[in-house]
Amino acid sequence: MRFDFVLLALLGMRPLSGYDLRKWVEVEGQFVRSRVHHSQIYRLLSRMVADGWVEFEVDPREGRPDAKVYRLTPLGHEKLLEWVRSPYEPTSRFQDADFLARFGFTVAFDRQAALRMLRTELDYRRALIARSRDRNRTLRFEDPLPELDQVLAHEVFDRMHDYGAAAVDRWVAWLEETKTWLEGQ
Known part of the structure; x- marks a missing residue:
């Protein structure tokens, strides 16, 4: 299973920051995928942005680094449903x-x-x-x-x-x- 589809599915539920995705993987998703380094999540997000599957908006945060909040694009929505409906x-x-x-x-x-x-x-x-x-x-x-x-x-x-x-x-x-x-x- 490609981990980028897990990220797409999570973003299909609601827009999330990379930090929020990492938290989900470490807590709720710990049985989905083990040993995911945060850099892997950010690399996948960058690739999905480049591929046109997700886009982001910068969320300014006072006293902390700004966050990128990611959401699916129409192409990302299509790719997610292709994965969901593909033969198992x-x-x-x-x-x-x-x-x-x-x-x-x-x-x-x-x-x-x-x-x-x-x-x-x-x-x-x-x-x-x-x-x-x-x-x-x-x-x-x-x-x-x-x-x-x-x-x-x-x-x-x-x-x-x-x-x-x-x-x-x-x-x-x-x-x-x-x-x-x-x-x-």
Whole structure:
């Protein structure tokens, strides 16, 4: 997921300064994107201004540096809706922050596009479960190091599989519950 689309979505909600965007990323958006340096936000804003996606007005502040308050241009609005409505490609890892960020903003701008995302994610996860849940998980050892505890290795990998299976089942349940809720809105 390109981070500039997250910034566009935030600006689609209201005009914001670079500082306000940074605060959102550090607090409310901490699960959307980790380790975003403020310079990255300002570089993206500069590029989006150059590309004609956003524009800014200078907001004079007494006793503090003036702030640039950014807002979407008509082209930025168009680019945001293109992203929201573009086909979703599931990632190999479930509960990916990319899905959650895009889904959260997509719901706010286009419920039908969000439902398509949910259905795509559900279909992908269900197919993945069907393919891999009952696979042969036998570990094979050939000339293992003497320190390797083969029994313990099998047990820990079985425990990790059980954890992963329960987690993906919970993810699928959340997707199904959210789909049902969103269909009722």
